[in-house]
Amino acid sequence: MLSPDQFVETHRPAGGRRSGKRDFIVHVFLRQNGHLSADELVSIIRAEDARISRATIYRTIQWMVEAGIARRVDFGDGKIRFEHAYRHPRHFHLLCKNCQQSFEFLSSDIEAHLEDVCAARRFSASQTVLQVYGMCDACQAGLPPAPPSVPLEMVFARDALRVAIATEQSGLAFYTRATKLARDPRGKKVFARLAEEEKEHLSTLQTRYRELVAQHPDVESQPPFLFFKSASRGLFAGGVDELAADGVDDREALRIGIRCERESHRFFKKYGERLDESEGKRIFLEFADEERQHFELLVREFRSLVARSRVPPARGKRRAAGR
Amino acid sequence: MLSPDQFVETHRPAGGRRSGKRDFIVHVFLRQNGHLSADELVSIIRAEDARISRATIYRTIQWMVEAGIARRVDFGDGKIRFEHAYRHPRHFHLLCKNCQQSFEFLSSDIEAHLEDVCAARRFSASQTVLQVYGMCDACQAGLPPAPPSVPLEMVFARDALRVAIATEQSGLAFYTRATKLARDPRGKKVFARLAEEEKEHLSTLQTRYRELVAQHPDVESQPPFLFFKSASRGLFAGGVDELAADGVDDREALRIGIRCERESHRFFKKYGERLDESEGKRIFLEFADEERQHFELLVREFRSLVARSRVPPARGKRRAAGR
DNA sequence: ATAGATGCAAACCCTTTGCACATTA
DNA sequence: TAATGTGCAAAGGGTTTGCATCTAT
Numbered sequence: 001m002l003s004p005d006q007f008v009e010t011h012r013p014a015g016g017r018r019s020g021k022r023d024f025i026v027h028v029f030l031r032q033n034g035h036l037s038a039d040e041l042v043s044i045i046r047a048e049d050a051r052i053s054r055a056t057i058y059r060t061i062q063w064m065v066e067a068g069i070a071r072r073v074d075f076g077d078g079k080i081r082f083e084h085a086y087r088h089p090r091h092f093h094l095l096c097k098n099c100q101q102s103f104e105f106l107s108s109d110i111e112a113h114l115e116d117v118c119a120a121r122r123f124s125a126s127q128t129v130l131q132v133y134g135m136c137d138a139c140q141a142g143l144p145p146a147p148p149s150v151p152l153e154m155v156f157a158r159d160a161l162r163v164a165i166a167t168e169q170s171g172l173a174f175y176t177r178a179t180k181l182a183r184d185p186r187g188k189k190v191f192a193r194l195a196e197e198e199k200e201h202l203s204t205l206q207t208r209y210r211e212l213v214a215q216h217p218d219v220e221s222q223p224p225f226l227f228f229k230s231a232s233r234g235l236f237a238g239g240v241d242e243l244a245a246d247g248v249d250d251r252e253a254l255r256i257g258i259r260c261e262r263e264s265h266r267f268f269k270k271y272g273e274r275l276d277e278s279e280g281k282r283i284f285l286e287f288a289d290e291e292r293q294h295f296e297l298l299v300r301e302f303r304s305l306v307a308r309s310r311v312p313p314a315r316g317k318r319r320a321a322g323r
Numbered sequence: 324m325l326s327p328d329q330f331v332e333t334h335r336p337a338g339g340r341r342s343g344k345r346d347f348i349v350h351v352f353l354r355q356n357g358h359l360s361a362d363e364l365v366s367i368i369r370a371e372d373a374r375i376s377r378a379t380i381y382r383t384i385q386w387m388v389e390a391g392i393a394r395r396v397d398f399g400d401g402k403i404r405f406e407h408a409y410r411h412p413r414h415f416h417l418l419c420k421n422c423q424q425s426f427e428f429l430s431s432d433i434e435a436h437l438e439d440v441c442a443a444r445r446f447s448a449s450q451t452v453l454q455v456y457g458m459c460d461a462c463q464a465g466l467p468p469a470p471p472s473v474p475l476e477m478v479f480a481r482d483a484l485r486v487a488i489a490t491e492q493s494g495l496a497f498y499t500r501a502t503k504l505a506r507d508p509r510g511k512k513v514f515a516r517l518a519e520e521e522k523e524h525l526s527t528l529q530t531r532y533r534e535l536v537a538q539h540p541d542v543e544s545q546p547p548f549l550f551f552k553s554a555s556r557g558l559f560a561g562g563v564d565e566l567a568a569d570g571v572d573d574r575e576a577l578r579i580g581i582r583c584e585r586e587s588h589r590f591f592k593k594y595g596e597r598l599d600e601s602e603g604k605r606i607f608l609e610f611a612d613e614e615r616q617h618f619e620l621l622v623r624e625f626r627s628l629v630a631r632s633r634v635p636p637a638r639g640k641r642r643a644a645g646r
Numbered sequence: 647a648t649a650g651a652t653g654c655a656a657a658c659c660c661t662t663t664g665c666a667c668a669t670t671a
Numbered sequence: 672t673a674a675t676g677t678g679c680a681a682a683g684g685g686t687t688t689g690c691a692t693c694t695a696t
Contacts, residue, residue, distance in 0.1 A: 015649095015650095016650070016651090017649080017650055017651075017694085017695050017696065018695070018696090019650085019651055019652085019694080019695075021651080021652075022651075022652095037685090038685080038686080039685080052652085052653090053652065053653045053654070054653090054654095054686095055652075055653065055654075055655095055686095055687080055688085056651075056652055056653075058685095058686065058687075059651080059652085059687095062687095072399075074397065074399045076395075076397045076452070078660095078661090078684070078685070079684085079685060079686095080685085080686085094440070094441070094444060094446045094448075096446075097449070103444055103446065105440050105444075107436055107440060109432075109436045110433050110436045110437070113430055113432045113433045113436070113550065113552065114433070114455060116550065116552065117417070117428050117430060117455075117550055118417070118455065118457070120546050120547055120550075121417060121426055121428075121459070121460060121546050122459075122460040122463070123417050123419075123426065123455070123457055123458070123459055123460065124457045124458045124463060125417075125455045125456070125457040126420070126456055126457045126458070127455070127456040127457070128453075128454070128455050128456070129399070129452065129453070129454045129455075129456070130451075130452070130453045130454075131451070131452045131453075132437060132440075132441065132446070132448045132450070132451045132452075133448070133449055133450040133451070133452070134441070134446055134447045134448040134449045134450070135446070135447045135449070136444070136445075136446055137444060137445040137446065140445070140447060223443050223444050224443055227436065227439065227440055227443075229436065229439065338675095339675070339676090340669085340670050340671060340674080340675055340676075341670070341671090341676095342669075342670080342675085342676055342677085343669095344676080344677075345676075345677095360660090361660080361661080362660080375677085375678090376677065376678045376679070377661095377678090377679095378661095378662080378663085378677075378678065378679075378680095379676080379677055379678075381660095381661065381662075382662095382676080382677085385662095401659070401660070401685095401686090402659085402660065402661095403660085403661090
């Protein structure tokens with residue numbers, strides 16, 4: 001886990017020279033939470049003590065944006081705001097026109113659809129802006145705006161854990177079923193081993209989840225940050241359904257498993273890479289790696305099965321070999 | 324179909340007074356295609372002849388926005404652009420950073436996910452901004468930018484027709500199957516009648532589609548404007564799958580039909596209402612109405628079936644009545 | 647010594663406004 | 672004639688920039 005200073009160092013472009021004022025501005029900026037306009041940052045800097053010129057602050061903001069430390073956010077009210085990227089994944093916004101508060105979210109489903117749209121146009125996307133304007137819960141009810149009681153990072157870690165757990169659960173169900181179903185003893189063993197691994201990893205994740213809740217008791221009552229409807233049943237859920245069909249043999253089960261592991265690997269890798277340094281990123285990338293290993297194991301197993309069923313005396317599953 | 328002038332008249336707010344200059348600006352604005360900045364509109368107006376002050380143009384743009392004739396579009400480059408709403412549904416944008424061209428699209432899937440997100444936060448949405456920045460097809464290939472050869476309206480009508488046709492096809496499959504499956508003669512008749520209606524309407528829609536293609540031969544080669552993955556198999560596709568399961572009786576089939584018709588009605592109504600005056604809107608609203616009628620017919624039928632199965636000598640389907 | 651950072655004030659860009667004048671109902 | 676629209680120029684706000692002055696390497 002990077003400290004704010006480390007975060008800045010990893011982003012500092014080569015060739016410039018250090019300056020105390022710039023460091024001070026960056027430092028103050030990273031301590032802020034919401035979306036600051038340049039002017040707001042000026043006020044904060046002035047209040048924090050230093051007398052730094054407006055121009056320097058504008059220039060430093062630009063420097064941070066180029067370095068990837070800050071992101072421009074445009075809410076369409078004439079002034080540009082900035083949010084820092086430290087432990088803060090890219091996201092979309094809900095904006096309350098009444099209290100001006102903003103709420104952040106991420107949706108893998110929406111992103112997947114956007115990818116479809118771009119593919120249909122052969123458009124190569126580099127950045128997406130998605131803002132929903134309206135009125136927030138509290139304002140509709142006439143209540144005062146309530147600042148979030150839990151850091152966003154924790155909510156995000158919670159959601160990442162939830163997807164991971166759902167996926168492990170569906171994976172466990174898949175391999176348990178596949179173990180029962182398998183006829184080839186070697187395949188059975190592989191499935192059993194994977195089921196065992198999923199079980200272990202599942203309990204690790206659940207422990208991690210419990211620890212998170214213990215540390216931040218309010219985290220469970222927070223609304224979701226990461227939306228992943230299509231993955232909410234776990235990325236193996238479809239595979240489990242397929243196993244239920246008639247006539248699924250070892251080979252077919254392996255194929256389904258391979259597909260699920262690949263999808264799962266891609267999903268977690270994609271989101272893990274897209275995230276900035278954070279607890280959520282680590283969970284996703286660890287997971288992606290695990291899925292890749294499973295994927296490779298299954299592929300090896302599949303090849304071995306094919307080889308065995310082709311060369312030695314057949315064991316009654318010839319038909320598929322010709323295709 | 325409204326003419327531009329009629330469109331303006333339906334939007335003109337009460338209480339103001341007419342002015343030749345304003346009418347002229349509005350008229351010129353409605354003839355434009357893309358997204359104009361105030362300054363660009365000034366140049367066009369100046370070129371078109373009239374010498375109208377910048378301030379008047381700014382004020383007229385504001386007037387058009389308030390009247391719902393123009394919509395603000397902010398691409399985050401410091402100047403606000405405007406697009407007119409005449410035969411132009413609200414949409415999202417792909418923006419090419421290289422050639423500055425913009426491409427428009429609509430996605431019912433993304434909108435559905437956004438509704439989920441808002442619901443989870445109890446956020447009441449009033450407006451959504453969705454822009455994807457990147458590089459377009461032509462710019463990636465090093466080709467000159469190609470303006471669209473078919474008016475957007477036609478592409479939209481094409482896509483609306485496609486959803487409608489897919490839905491009719493799945494509806495036809497549903498009712499054909501349900502007719503075969505039904506045991507109650509009266510229910511059978513209702514399903515058969517609906518199958519017949521779907522068939523007729525399907526051929527009407529297909530004719531309409533062919534006419535559209537005949538009028539605008541290029542329309543089929545255009546990339547999609549309206550994305551509707553979840554509805555692309557037709558809104559009855561899920562219902563057809565359900566009919567395939569074991570133990571589906573008349574009552575169950577009616578229930579599934581009712582659900583599909585209701586969903587379908589809602590889908591088309593929602594999109595129809597959201598659209599501005601256009602061919603697409605008409606298709607959607609006609610369709611929504613049709614689905615509502617089917618829905619009501621099925622509900623009546625369901626009630627009648629329940630009444631008959633409860634009061635007179637039973638016909639072997641008691642079990643469900645108790646629940 | 648020299649490229650880079652800072653401060654100040656002026657310039658910039660887009661947009662809105664105050665006020666006198668013109669137009670419409 | 673009374674309310675509304677127009678023109679002009681000036682003001683407004685957020686942001687960038689030219690230039691002289693510092694400061695880190």
